Amino acid sequence: MSKPLREPLFKTTSFVFHSFREMQAALYGDSKDYFYVRDGHPTLEALEQVLLSYEPADFAWVFSSGMSAISTGLFALLSQGDHVVVQKEIYGPTRLLFEEYLPSFGVSCTFTDVNDVDALEESITPDTELIYLEMPAPFTLTCPPLEQIKGLADKYQVSVMVDNSAGFGYEKITPFADLVAISLSKYPAGDSGILGGALLGCEGWKEPVEMARSTLGGIMMPWDANVLIWEMESMRQRLEVIGSNVYQLQSMLSAHPMLKEVYYPRDINGKSVKMGGFVTVELNISLLDIARFIDNLSLFQKGVFWGGSIPVVTPLLASYRVEVLESWELKPGLIRFYVGMESPDRLYADIVSALGSL
DSSP: OOOOSSSSOOOBBBOOOOSSHHHHHHHTSSOOOOOOOGGGGGHHHHHHHHHHHOOOOEEEEEEEEEHHHHHHHHHOOOOOOOEEEEEOOHHHHHHIIIIGGGGGGEEEEEOOOOSSSSHHHHHHOOEEEEEEEESSSSTTOOOOOHHHHHHHHHHTTOOEEEEOTTTTTTTTOGOOOSEEEEETTTTTTTTTTOOEEEEOOOGGHHHHHHEEEEHHHOOOOOOHHHHHHGGGGGGGHHHHHHHHHHHHHHHHTTOTEEEEEEEEOTTTTTTOOOSSSEEEEEEEEEEHHHHHHHOSSSEESSOOOOOSSSSSEEEEHHOOOOHHHHHHHHOTTTTEEETTOOOOHHHHHHHHHHHOOO
């Protein structure tokens, strides 16, 4: 029998049964029949299989957003009285989750420099249940030493969760983590504007995460999943172009005299690695000149989105107040560029032109 060329969309959130017994078996969990989208859907499962082809794991569950995936994962992993060691530099809303919301449920956390394995080990307490990481860090783009951290976690019988949104498709993280979070709104969605997230992980966390997703309800809609399946058909090719573009751009920028420092993902030996579409810079200009520099750029859109073909510039100073950044030990003058599919030569010329107009 022939089959459809593309994955079909089941445009429904609910399913009906032929009999009482059939319905009872599904709702009791004795059969694999679908009944409601929060508890399973063929289009969502098709997307989850695509994700597993990029990041091998025992399971993949999709969500309505990246933050829905992260928060659901944390609620599944943590209980009252637990302690979490958190990477010092992480995505702002995730930090807010650890600082403002989880303490209300009796979960404490310690922010630490996870690149210093000795300091990380000192942060682990008898109540520590989880080490939370982001790969790479959102602005300085540092890459935590995952293999060493996983060894430390195994030593103390602690779980590891990693947000790999910026490295998804470049680095496989599941060998070093019990749970991996991904924003599907970024590389997978491309320019489609779809919002979504995913958790991939080991067998031990499959049922708790599935139950938390069903209960908390942050589920992706089937039509969004169907669009993502289509978009991901070209994701490998897009990632190759994006990775090559940013690798060339960071090399060009490193030689420019007005750049104080260039941040780009590097391995534990300091060697540049092609991972993600970001390069961050610190310029030899005052904080007062940053706004003028940003406004003089012509090829970069100003915003916080990324993952598609459009180049984007995100100055830290526009994202957070100086006193907040200083409390996080981040330099206010950092400017992050996402290159997209644009020529690195044109992007470099745009940056040089904006600097020359100051």
